[in-house]
Amino acid sequence: MATYEKLTVPASGTAIRFEGGQPxxxxxxxxxxxxxxxxxxxxxxxTQRVLDAAVAKAYGGExxxxxxxxxxGDEACELYGTYQYLPQDTLTAIEEFGVAIKGxxxxxxxxxxxxxxxxxxxxxxxxxxxxxxxxxxxxPSPHKRxxxxxxVVYRENTEDIYMGIEWEASDPVxxxxxxxxNDTVIPANGKLGKRRIPEGAGIGIxxxxxxxxxxxxxxxxxxxxxxxxxxxxxxxxxxGNIMKFTEGAFRDWGYEVATTExxxxxxxxxxxxxxxxxxxxxxxxxxxxxxxxxxxxxxLTPEKKAAVDAEVTAVLDxxxxxxxxxxxKQMVMVDDRIADSIFQQIQTRPQEYSVLCTLNLNGxxxxxxxxxxxxxxxxAPGANIGDNAAIFEATHGTAPKHAGLDRINPGSVILSGVMxxxxxxxxxxxxxxxxxxxxxxxxxxxxxDLARLMEPRAESVSCSGFAEAVVRHFGG
Ligand SMILES: NC(=O)C1=CN([C@@H]2O[C@H](COP(=O)(O)OP(=O)(O)OC[C@H]3O[C@@H](n4cnc5c(N)ncnc54)[C@H](OP(=O)(O)O)[C@@H]3O)[C@@H](O)[C@H]2O)C=CC1
Ligand SMILES: O=C(O)CCC(=O)C(=O)O
Ligand SMILES: [Mg+2]
Numbered sequence: 001m002a003t004y005e006k007l008t009v010p011a012s013g014t015a016i017r018f019e020g021g022q023p024x025x026x027x028x029x030x031x032x033x034x035x036x037x038x039x040x041x042x043x044x045x046x047t048q049r050v051l052d053a054a055v056a057k058a059y060g061g062e063x064x065x066x067x068x069x070x071x072x073g074d075e076a077c078e079l080y081g082t083y084q085y086l087p088q089d090t091l092t093a094i095e096e097f098g099v100a101i102k103g104x105x106x107x108x109x110x111x112x113x114x115x116x117x118x119x120x121x122x123x124x125x126x127x128x129x130x131x132x133x134x135x136x137x138x139x140p141s142p143h144k145r146x147x148x149x150x151x152v153v154y155r156e157n158t159e160d161i162y163m164g165i166e167w168e169a170s171d172p173v174x175x176x177x178x179x180x181x182n183d184t185v186i187p188a189n190g191k192l193g194k195r196r197i198p199e200g201a202g203i204g205i206x207x208x209x210x211x212x213x214x215x216x217x218x219x220x221x222x223x224x225x226x227x228x229x230x231x232x233x234x235x236x237x238x239x240g241n242i243m244k245f246t247e248g249a250f251r252d253w254g255y256e257v258a259t260t261e262x263x264x265x266x267x268x269x270x271x272x273x274x275x276x277x278x279x280x281x282x283x284x285x286x287x288x289x290x291x292x293x294x295x296x297x298x299x300l301t302p303e304k305k306a307a308v309d310a311e312v313t314a315v316l317d318x319x320x321x322x323x324x325x326x327x328x329k330q331m332v333m334v335d336d337r338i339a340d341s342i343f344q345q346i347q348t349r350p351q352e353y354s355v356l357c358t359l360n361l362n363g364x365x366x367x368x369x370x371x372x373x374x375x376x377x378x379x380a381p382g383a384n385i386g387d388n389a390a391i392f393e394a395t396h397g398t399a400p401k402h403a404g405l406d407r408i409n410p411g412s413v414i415l416s417g418v419m420x421x422x423x424x425x426x427x428x429x430x431x432x433x434x435x436x437x438x439x440x441x442x443x444x445x446x447x448x449d450l451a452r453l454m455e456p457r458a459e460s461v462s463c464s465g466f467a468e469a470v471v472r473h474f475g476g
Contacts, residue, residue, distance in 0.1 A: 002092045006079060009093075013066030016098040016424070021387040023099060025424045027063045032093040036103020037073040038398025039408040039463075044103045046410035046467035050433055051417045053471045058429040068093060072116050073105040086116050091123060094389060101392040101420055103413060106400070114164050120391055121157045126384035127212065128219045129155040129360075130419070131367040131395050138442040139375035140453030149350035149373045150231070154220040155363020157384055159212045160246075162360045166204035174203050208246040208359065210253050217254040219385070220357040221262050224332045233354040234258070236336040237362055250359055251336045258334040263319075267328040269335035274315045275324050286312050339366070346370055367395050378409025378449045381416040383423065390423060392416040406462045409447040411437060414470065432474040439473035440466065 001009070013030035016023050035044040048067065055063055070090040071079050080087045094100045107115040121129070131153040135146045143149075167174035178197045186192045197203070217236070224234045236255070240248030258266040267275075273293045278284050290308040291297040297308060316324075323331065337345065339362045346353060346366070350373065358366060371380035380395035394412030402408040414433060421430035441450065444458040451460035461469060 002096045004089045004092060005087070007068075007070060007089045007093065010066040010068055013068075015096060018098055018388045023390070023424060025099075025426075027059075028066055029099065029424065030066045030068050030097050031420075032068045032070040032090070032097050032100040034070055034072045034090070034100070034102035034105070035075060036398065037075070037106040038104060038400040038403040040073075040103030040105075040398065041404055042402075042406050042408050042463040043394075043410040043413045046463050047101075047413045047417055049464075049467045050410075050414050050436070050470050051421070051429075054421070054429040054432045054436075054474065055426065057474055058426070058432055063426065063429075068097065070094070070100075072102070072120075083113075085113055086119060094120070094124060094391065098388070099390050099392075099420065099424065101413075101417060104394065104396060104398040106398050115162075117393070118162050118164070121384050122163075124384075124386055124389040124391065125158060126386040126389060126391060127156065127158045127216055128385045129153075129157040129363060129367075129382060130223075130385060131155065131363075131370075131380065131382040132419070133367070133370035133374050133380065135374045136379065136438050136441050138438075138444070139379065140450055140455070141373060141375050142453070143347065143373050145350075146374050149346060149353075149370065151346065151350070151353050151370055152223065152355050153363050153367040153370060154216065154223065154234075154355055154357045155367060156212065156216045156250075156358065156360050158360075159208055160360035161204050161206045162364075163205070163207055165207070167202060169200050169202040174201075175199075177203055206243070206246050208250055210249070213250050213253040214257045217257045217357055218261065220355050221258060221266065221332060221334070224355045225262075225265060227354060231354040232331070233333045233335075234357050235342070235353055235355065236334065237339050237342050237356050237358040237366065238336060239339045239362070240336075241338060247339075247359060247362075254336070254357065255334065258332075262332070264322065265331055266334050267319075267323055267331045269333060270311070271315050271319065271323070272328055272333065274312050275320070275328055278316070278320075278324065279326060286316075342366065343369055347373060371395055375453075376409075376449055377412065378447060379411045379415065381412050381414075381419055383416065383419045385423075390420075392420040392423075406464055407448050407460070408463050409449050410463050410467060411447075414467070433470065435475060436470035436473040440469040443469070443473070445469040 010030055013028045014026035016025050016029050070093045072086050072090050076084055076087050105116040134150045182196050186195055220234050224232050236251050238247040238251045240251045277289050277292050286309050289312045294308045371377050377396035382393055382395050384391045394416050396412055399408055418430045418433050445461050447466050448460040451458040
């Protein structure tokens with residue numbers, strides 16, 4: 001048993017262990033929770049009420065969660081002292097008990113502390129941020145057909161510019177770094193021409209590694225393998241046309257995982273065109289197939305034409321038998337889209353997407369945008385998953401202007417709790433909550449954010465009132 005400076009571990013309960021990246025869950029798990037800053041004061045009690053009621057109803061006392069209050073953010077400073085935003089006790093508790101849940105934590109813009117939310121993901125190597133965006137019937141939305149969006153954003157969670165390796169413009173190290181880049185590093189690369197970093201610039205570094213990308217893509221593909229029909233689909237989202245060696249590499253490394261480790265279960269979009277063309281027109285020549293997959297083929301240089309022909313030949317040789325004859329239609333489709341395009345696609349053609357596998361920053365943006373389509377940040381849950389720990393939290397932040405007013409929507413943290421119960425294998429309790437939320441919304445018992453979008457506008461319930469409504473509607 002670990003030692004704690006200011007915390008007392010619950011007298012009863014058992015730790016969740018991890019084996020091979022999977023949680024082994026006892027009937028009485030000790031689960032650390034962080035209340036959170038801002039609206040955390042409203043949301044957390046509402047969430048705990050719903051989770052406890054669901055577990056009690058589903059298992060009649062056979063299973064229960066032993067909550068272990070741990071501290072981060074403003075509350076931690078009150079208990080541990082000034083600037084103690086993320087005390088060692090909290091880290092020890094998450095390490096010892098493996099699965100935790102948290103409310104949002106404040107991060108100042110510009111100077112001040114770095115994000116505690118990001119720090120927790122990095123400290124525990126929670127490399128996949130999983131954010132499902134699906135529609136609950138009756139939820140008001142600015143979109144005409146919000147029900148068409150049913151995606152899971154798989155956001156890489158430990159790399160990219162979120163590593164926080166950056167220097168302020170006035171920092172002497174930054175000035176020295178810019179001089180070194182301008183005088184030595186950039187001229188040494190023949191392709192960068194006369195480019196110069198402007199003096200007075202701040203500098204941030206964007207590391208994207210092959211190992212970091214591939215372990216994340218692997219989890220996204222495994223997720224898609226558990227889905228059915230057209231939802232067996234992973235889209236690698238990137239801005240690889242501009243950031244070739246980070247975002248472009250993310251795409252290439254992602255395809256590499258799909259076409260090596262998951263070769264028998266995956267088909268890429270281009271491979272599907274090649275096989276599909278041949279299925280539609282048996283006897284189609286390599287050149288005509290190449291013409292169909294490559295727009296503008298006839299105006300390509302002979303070398304480029306030969307490369308497309310070679311691609312068609314290679315695909316037919318490698319997987320013509322194993323994937324051809326329509327077999328590929330049962331497999332996980334892996335394609336890629338440029339990030340700006342995916343923002344419009346999830347609004348204009350939402351039904352075409354399923355698992356959106358992204359880098360860190362793109363996933364941050366896309367998860368808020370996708371949440372907006374299906375009803376806003378009040379209904380946007382999330383999970384940070386690693387091989388030895390998992391922390392569940394909503395997509396949104398502290399929403400400070402609503403703090404302490406018992407009016408914010410606790411739906412996102414409650415749904416993050418649903419993800420936690422599913423991760424623990426407690427599906428019966430998770431289902432009760434999902435039913436309760438669906439029925440509360442259908443009954444127009446909703447918080448201000450959803451009430452104001454309803455037509456006619458509905459009378460809103462409080463944050464705690466929504467939790468009570470969810471509990472009342474367990475079982476439909
Ligand atoms: N994982 C985390 O802990 C995160 C922390 N943050 C941090 O949170 C702080 C505040 O960030 P901010 O940019 O204001 O973004 P927020 O996500 O906190 O809030 C922005 C707006 O989104 C709406 N919203 C957010 N949560 C809910 C909810 N539960 N129910 C209904 N509506 C909701 C509200 O809109 P309206 O007022 O129009 O109703 C709110 O004003 C910052 O310090 C930021 O760094 C941000 C994101 C994630
Ligand atoms: O940590 C923060 O303050 C913001 C993080 C964030 O926006 C997110 O994880 O979605
Ligand atoms: Mg965000």
